Amino acid sequence: MARRIPLTPEDLADALAELPDWAGDVxxxxxxxxxxxxxxxxxxxxxxxxxxxxxxxxxxVEISYGNLTVHLLTHAVDAVTGLDVEFARRADELLAAQLDEDA
Known part of the structure; x- marks a missing residue:
């Protein structure tokens, strides 16, 4: 998956299927x-x-009472790209590790 090429809706749907805590569109x-x-x-x-x-x-990134929200978009192409998906995967790994440490 090229890092800064916009994902098709189908490619994004496949990526989001592997990132169940993420939502959105292209x-x-x-x-x-x-x-x-x-x-x-x-x-x-x-x-x-x-x-x-x-x-x-x-x-x-937005921190509000009891919530942390991360928004991803490759602004250079005004669309979601493989770079956003890679970032989302790494963000999930980090959050899981941090929550395990706090447990």
């Missing part, structure tokens, strides 16, 4: 983690910063 995908305390959400954002720098791809 115009952007997002994941909302509910019931997360502020400190854990902030730690996750810091961990995501390393992924963002590694991939040279930066998400929109």
């Amino acid at each position: 115009h952007g995908i997002h994941r909302r983690t509910k019931g997360i305390d502020f400190r854990t959400a902030a730690a996750h954002v810091l961990a995501l910063a390393a992924v963002a720098d590694d991939l040279d791809h930066h998400p929109d």
Whole structure:
């Protein structure tokens, strides 16, 4: 999957099937983690910063009461690309590891 080429709706549907906590369409995908305390959400954002720098791809992140939401879109092509899917996979791995540590 080319990193910065827009995904077709079919390719995105296949990718989202492997990322059950993510939703969206070819115009952007997002994941909302509910019931997360502020400190854990902030730690996750810091961990995501390393992924963002590694991939040279930066998400929109929102922390609100009990929620952390990550939005992904490759702005250069105004669509979801393989880069967004790669970021989503890595974000899921990080959050799972952090929640396991906190348990």
